[in-house]
Amino acid sequence: MADRTVSAGSQRTTAPPTAIPHAELRERVCAVNRALVPAGLVVLAFGNASAVDREAGVVAIKPSGADYAGLEPADIVVISLVDGSRVDGQLRPSSDTPTHLGLYRAFPSIGGVIHTHSTQATAWAQAGRPIPCFGTTHADHFRGPVPVTRPLTEAELAGAYETNTGLAIVERFEADGLDPDEVPGCLAVGHGPFTWGPSVEAALENAIALEQVAAMAILTLAIDPAATPLWPALRDRHHRRKHGSTAYYGQVADKRERA
Numbered sequence: 496m497a498d499r500t501v502s503a504g505s506q507r508t509t510a511p512p513t514a515i516p517h518a519e520l521r522e523r524v525c526a527v528n529r530a531l532v533p534a535g536l537v538v539l540a541f542g543n544a545s546a547v548d549r550e551a552g553v554v555a556i557k558p559s560g561a562d563y564a565g566l567e568p569a570d571i572v573v574i575s576l577v578d579g580s581r582v583d584g585q586l587r588p589s590s591d592t593p594t595h596l597g598l599y600r601a602f603p604s605i606g607g608v609i610h611t612h613s614t615q616a617t618a619w620a621q622a623g624r625p626i627p628c629f630g631t632t633h634a635d636h637f638r639g640p641v642p643v644t645r646p647l648t649e650a651e652l653a654g655a656y657e658t659n660t661g662l663a664i665v666e667r668f669e670a671d672g673l674d675p676d677e678v679p680g681c682l683a684v685g686h687g688p689f690t691w692g693p694s695v696e697a698a699l700e701n702a703i704a705l706e707q708v709a710a711m712a713i714l715t716l717a718i719d720p721a722a723t724p725l726w727p728a729l730r731d732r733h734h735r736r737k738h739g740s741t742a743y744y745g746q747v748a749d750k751r752e753r754a
């Protein structure tokens with residue numbers, strides 16, 4: 496084992512055991528990626544989670560095709576937010592990295608992004624249908640329908656596909672006048688969901704909520720194919736309990752963490 500003891504003047508100090516660059520960011524991203532499996536959001540190696548450190552100008556993301564079970568913080572790849580170049584890490588970053596970068600650049604308030612092929616949300620993406628806001632569970636997390644992108648053109652598919660996926664999400668938000676803080680997710684048509692949040696942990700909560708409300712919406716339409724969305728006053732009442740300056744749901748420390 497390497498000697499971690501170093502001399503510093505007349506004193507001898509011990510280097511911290513986790514002295515890898517961007518250690519805290521990588522640990523959080525590793526933990527959230529690993530949490531996708533017990534949350535029932537991924538099978539095989541599908542999906543990826545990332546977090547941004549805007550002060551440092553870097554994004555930490557899961558390595559491409561890596562197994563979740565053995566994932567360690569040192570495996571997490573650190574890339575430049577500006578040009579996508581690898582800053583640290585030995586492995587190749589997720590192939591979806593350009594989509595994550597596009598979202599961080601377009602939505603300056605977000606701190607984490609998650610992509611999965613979770614079954615119920617992906618079913619809506621495959622149907623090319625936005626998920627209607629049928630109830631307060633949905634409104635607590637998404638203020639209105641979870642939108643879906645338009646199909647990419649052949650030229651977009653043949654070119655920078657993952658970059659164009661991100662651009663299509665941003666295009667949907669601009670076209671519909673959506674606020675990414677109020678609607679922290681989008682379905683990539685024929686593919687699957689992307690969620691985000693002020694932190695990667697919040698993005699995970701939104702990914703779990705999205706899968707739940709996607710399932711509820713399917714059941715709602717099975718019971719009543721003519722079911723109508725929640726009326727706006729109740730939708731907004733619920734959303735504002737948890738978000739924004741008038742939020743009062745949860746505990747103070749909890750809210751500060753999610754703010």
Ligand SMILES: [Zn+2]
Nearest residue numbers: 542611686687
């Ligand atoms: Zn995917």
